[in-house]
Amino acid sequence: MMFYVEGSVMLGLSxxxxxxVLNYSHLLNSLLSLEFLTLMIYWGLSxxxxxxxxxxxxxxFYLAVGACEAVLGLSLLVSSVYSHGLDYLKSYSALLC
Incomplete structure (x- = not known):
């Protein structure tokens, strides 16, 4: 039974x-992928x-840190959409900030 759980957690992490890695174009896609990774790690630990x-x-404690990470990411998304008008990551430049 434990092998199935470990296998599904490893598949989810992969x-x-x-x-x-592949959906790096938009900030929302990146945040959703990171949240999915956080939930997979939580599932494996639990x-x-x-x-x-x-x-x-x-x-x-891990859930509290994961919730703080999600809130910080969403606030970054809202502020970048408010200031730039889009969440396309490749349009941002470090020189413009």
Whole structure:
């Protein structure tokens, strides 16, 4: 049973990483890929702690950090759309900021 869970977590991490690398054009796609990776890591950690029998306090801390990461990414998306009018990452230049 544990092998199926580990395999599905590894498949999810691979798909999320591949999605992040290949869909780099828009900020929203990148943020969704990072959130998917965060959820896959959480799923892997939660199933491993469930089978081992450890505490779940670390998972609560991980969820809090993941929520802060999502909020920070969405605020960055909103501010960039407000200032530039689009979320296309290749149109930004470091010299214009």
């Amino acid at each position: 798909v999320g990483g591949l999605s992040f 199933t491993s702690t469930m089978f081992i029998g450890n505490d779940f306090f670390f998972l609560l």
